[in-house]
Amino acid sequence: MLNSDASAPAANALLAVEHVSKHFPTPEGVVTAVEDFSFSVKAGEFVSIIGPSGCGKSTLFNIIGGLLGGYEGRVSVDGATVSGTHPSIGMVFQEESTFPWRTVLDNVAFPLEIAGMDKAGRQERAAHFVALVGLQGFERRLPAELSGGMRQRVAIARTLASQPRILLMDEPFAALDEQTRLLLGDKVLQIQQELKQTTLLITHNLTEAVQLSDRVLVMTYRPGRLKRIVDIDLPHPRDSEVVSSEAFGHRVAEIWHDLREEASRGIAADEARVLRGGHRP
Amino acid sequence: MRLKDWARSRNGARAVGVTATVAFFVLVEALIRAGLVNQFIVPLPSQIIASIPRIIAEEHVLDRFLQTMQEVLWASVMIAVVGISIGVLFFKFRGLRLACESWVGAMAAAPIVLLYPLFLVIFGRSATTIVMIGFVAGLAPVILKTIEGLAGTRAVLLNVGRSFKVTPSQQFWKILLPAALPSVFVGLRLGLIFAMINIVGVEFLINFGGLGQLINELAERYDLPGTYGAIGFVILTSMLFFDVTARIERWLRPVE
Ligand SMILES: Nc1ncnc2c1ncn2[C@@H]1O[C@H](COP(=O)(O)OP(=O)(O)O)[C@@H](O)[C@H]1O
Ligand SMILES: [Mg+2]
Numbered sequence: 001m002l003n004s005d006a007s008a009p010a011a012n013a014l015l016a017v018e019h020v021s022k023h024f025p026t027p028e029g030v031v032t033a034v035e036d037f038s039f040s041v042k043a044g045e046f047v048s049i050i051g052p053s054g055c056g057k058s059t060l061f062n063i064i065g066g067l068l069g070g071y072e073g074r075v076s077v078d079g080a081t082v083s084g085t086h087p088s089i090g091m092v093f094q095e096e097s098t099f100p101w102r103t104v105l106d107n108v109a110f111p112l113e114i115a116g117m118d119k120a121g122r123q124e125r126a127a128h129f130v131a132l133v134g135l136q137g138f139e140r141r142l143p144a145e146l147s148g149g150m151r152q153r154v155a156i157a158r159t160l161a162s163q164p165r166i167l168l169m170d171e172p173f174a175a176l177d178e179q180t181r182l183l184l185g186d187k188v189l190q191i192q193q194e195l196k197q198t199t200l201l202i203t204h205n206l207t208e209a210v211q212l213s214d215r216v217l218v219m220t221y222r223p224g225r226l227k228r229i230v231d232i233d234l235p236h237p238r239d240s241e242v243v244s245s246e247a248f249g250h251r252v253a254e255i256w257h258d259l260r261e262e263a264s265r266g267i268a269a270d271e272a273r274v275l276r277g278g279h280r281p
Numbered sequence: 282m283r284l285k286d287w288a289r290s291r292n293g294a295r296a297v298g299v300t301a302t303v304a305f306f307v308l309v310e311a312l313i314r315a316g317l318v319n320q321f322i323v324p325l326p327s328q329i330i331a332s333i334p335r336i337i338a339e340e341h342v343l344d345r346f347l348q349t350m351q352e353v354l355w356a357s358v359m360i361a362v363v364g365i366s367i368g369v370l371f372f373k374f375r376g377l378r379l380a381c382e383s384w385v386g387a388m389a390a391a392p393i394v395l396l397y398p399l400f401l402v403i404f405g406r407s408a409t410t411i412v413m414i415g416f417v418a419g420l421a422p423v424i425l426k427t428i429e430g431l432a433g434t435r436a437v438l439l440n441v442g443r444s445f446k447v448t449p450s451q452q453f454w455k456i457l458l459p460a461a462l463p464s465v466f467v468g469l470r471l472g473l474i475f476a477m478i479n480i481v482g483v484e485f486l487i488n489f490g491g492l493g494q495l496i497n498e499l500a501e502r503y504d505l506p507g508t509y510g511a512i513g514f515v516i517l518t519s520m521l522f523f524d525v526t527a528r529i530e531r532w533l534r535p536v537e
Contacts, residue, residue, distance in 0.1 A: 067440055091444040095437040101459045101534045111445045113455075162445060 013040035014198050015064070015089075015166050020073035021223075022059050033059040035223035037073070041166065041200055046192055048201045048209040049217045050259060052266040056224025057202045058094065061170040064200070065091040077165065090164025094171040098143040098154050104130060105139040107154050111162035129157040132191055149173075149180040153187070160195070167192075167199045173208065182240040185211050189238060206259065207243055210234075210251045218255060221262040222269060228258050324505040329513070332506035340495055340507065346514045349480065349491030352408055353522060356415030356476045361469060364420050368427025368465075369453075378428065389421035394479050397486055411483050411490055418479040419472030426468025430461025459534055466530045470523065477519050492518070 022034045033056040041047045051057050062068035064075055066085040074081055077088045085091075098107050105126050112122035130139055133153040143151050152172055159167065173181040189212055192199050203209050209216045210232055218227045234247055242248050287293040306326040312318045313325050336342040371378040397414060404410040434457050442456045484493025492515050499507040 065444060067443060085444050085446055087446065089444075091440075093437050093440060095435075097437045097441050099438065099441075099456070099459070101462070110441075110455075114442075114445045114447050114451060158441075159444075 012042055014043040014045075014078060015200065016040040016074075016076045016079075017060075017064060018074045018076075020060070020063060020071055020075065022056070022063060022068070022071040032223035034063070034071070035225050037224065037226055039217055039226060039229070041198060043165075043198050044196045045215070046189075046199045046201070046213050047215045047217065048203055048213040049219060050203055050206065050209045050255065051219030051224065052221050052259065052263040053204055054266055054269075055219050055221045055262065057204070057219065058170055060224065061091070061168065061202050065089055065168055067091075087162065088165040090159040090162050090167050092152075092155050092159050092167070092169040092172045094174055096148075096151060096175075098151050098158075100143050103140050103142055104135060104146070104154050107143070108157045108161050110158055115162070126157075126161055129161040130154075132160065132194075133157040134187060149176050149184055152176065153184070156188070156191075160191070160197070165198060167197050168202075169199070170202045171204065172201075174204070181205070181208060182211070182243070186239045188212065193237060206252050206255055210248060210255065211238065211240060211242060216251075216255055218258045219262070221266045227262070230255055321505070324509060328506040329509045332504075332510040333513075336495075336499075336507050336510050340499070340511075342492070342495060342511055342514055345491045345495045345511070346518065347491075348408075349484065349493070349515070350518055350521070352412050352415060352480050352484075352491060353473070353477055353518060355412045356419060356480060357469075357473055357522065359412075359416045360419040360423055360472045360476060363416075364423025364468065364472060365427050365465060367420075368424045368468075369431065371424065371428050372431040382425070382428070385421050385424050388417075389425065389475075393418040394482050394486070397483050400483075401487065406487055406489055408490055410487070411480055414483050415476035415480040419474075419476035422471035422475065423465070423468040426464045426471070427461060430464025430468075431457050433464065434460040462530070462534045466526060469526055473522055473526065474519070477515075477522070481515055 017040065018038050020034055020037045021032065024031045024033055037060060039047075049057060049060065059068065063071050066075075066082060066089065069083065076082060077086065082088070099110065102110065105123065108129050109122045109126035112125055117125070127136075127139060130136060133156055135150060135153055135157070138146065138150070143154065146154070152175075156169075156172065173184055176184065185208055188199075191197065192212075201209070201212060213232050216230045216232060218230065219225065220227045230251065232251055234242055234245070234251070309318070309323065310326045313320055313323060333342075371382065393414060396417075397410070400410045400414050404413055438456055438460060439452070442452050447455065481491075481493040481496075484490040485497045486493075488494050488497055492511055496508055496511045496515075499511060
């Protein structure tokens with residue numbers, strides 16, 4: 001089922017993940033969160049990783065982003081191994097991550113401030129990215145005044161402002177309602193096309209994965225392995241209207257076929273854990 | 282409905298507060314005049330108000346007020362600088378925190394004012410004694426709340442910093458400290474209350490300095506309206522300090 005070249009990085013890969021495994025020692029034994037995971041992303045590509053909750057997506061996100069060490073395997077950007085956080089890889093987190101004490105503009109300017117850019121320069125660049133995510137007019141507002149979707153756009157703009165070669169996002173729209181999620185997906189696609197931004201999106205949402213991606217990697221549940229790669233050959237430019245097309249339905253069905261089995265295993269494992277009286281880790 | 286909205290607005294809330302206070306005084310006045318409350322324990326509110334020009338002119342209450350304000354100011358500056366620094370040290374060095382945190386907690390609960398003879402021996406019968414007691418009394422909550430605020434910084438905010446490769450000093454100044462600020466200010470306000478109580482209390486006890494001493498003297502002369510009038514100035518002091526801390530907090534971290 002796997003593509004034959006899945007474990008060897010393509011020659012023109014920008015990001016390559018090779019044979020990555022991660023084990024967590026826990027009181028109930030060693031949990032293998034990710035096992036022998038390999039894939040690569042070419043420059044300009046939009047790739048999604050989909051899997052049921054608890055399958056190891058965030059673990060993989062933290063490994064690629066450099067926040068989590070102590071794993072086996074290799075992560076490389078343009079052929080060079082990376083360890084620790086890396087300016088080539090910009091991360092957008094699942095949880096609410098804007099700084100509540102900074103205005104929208106100052107949030108987006110944060111990475112530029114850290115990099116030591118002068119005030120005028122960083123305000124100009126931040127304003128550009130605030131506008132890019134459609135938040136012009138809200139520069140002086142504080143996150144508390146914004147909706148959840150707007151705050152997540154601030155977080156995306158902040159990461160984009162650091163101009164990473166790879167945009168890495170962990171379920172960035174998980175907390176949003178379906179309509180907002182679809183419209184925000186359009187925005188992300190539009191930005192991705194405009195910047196030719198290489199993007200790796202981690203999600204548990206089928207529609208989102210198919211709507212946005214050039215390729216979808218399906219992950220297995222416990223241990224998290226690569227189950228299958230599905231090419232999404234829907235035409236570009238795309239927007240959320242695509243969800244009503246027949247081809248879209250086919251792709252969703254195809255991925256659901258694989259995902260369903262994993263999600264069922266995840267639910268069964270949760271039930272077994274509750275019966276054993278164990279805690280949800 | 283519209284009245285309710287108005288009451289929730291800033292000016293509305295203020296007006297409700299003032300009205301309630303006035304109503305309370307009117308009620309007390311009525312109870313005393315009706316003979317339900319003993320006039321020799323609680324003077325008439327109208328007498329208290331009438332006493333204010335007198336204690337200003339004859340007892341120099343404004344000088345006393347300034348003196349107490351100054352002592353509270355010194356104590357609070359020391360509490361803020363030393364308390365926040367110790368809190369940061371405890372946060373950085375886990376061992377230190379484990380060793381000392383419960384002692385600091387105990388210190389917060391201890392009636393430090395009873396140690397005043399010790400302070401008298403060290404600093405003499407002076408404003409320094411009063412400021413030092415206020416400082417020691419108000420220190421603990423600032424330390425504890427600073428640790429709590431720093432330790433409570435959401436992990437994802439620290440991860441955002443790490444993903445942008447912040448230096449340790451950038452992490453502290455740009456993430457940890459602003460995240461901890463609301464909690465630090467809760468500690469400062471508590472510390473300020475403790476310091477005020479102890480400062481006025483020690484002025485009273487050692488019969489030295491500002492409003493506390495004046496209250497002592499007036500009470501001994503059985504000038505009840507004057508005593509309560511002077512207590513009014515103590516309340517004014519704490520209101521002013523609360524207002525100033527709130528302003529500083531809003532200036533440092535403009536949330537809401
Ligand atoms: N620090 C950790 N210690 C122990 N187990 C962990 C840790 N982090 C994650 N896990 C376990 O690894 C598995 C994958 O977790 P995670 O990557 O968060 O999944 P996902 O993001 O797909 O929901 C889960 O079973 C989780 O309990
Ligand atoms: Mg996750």
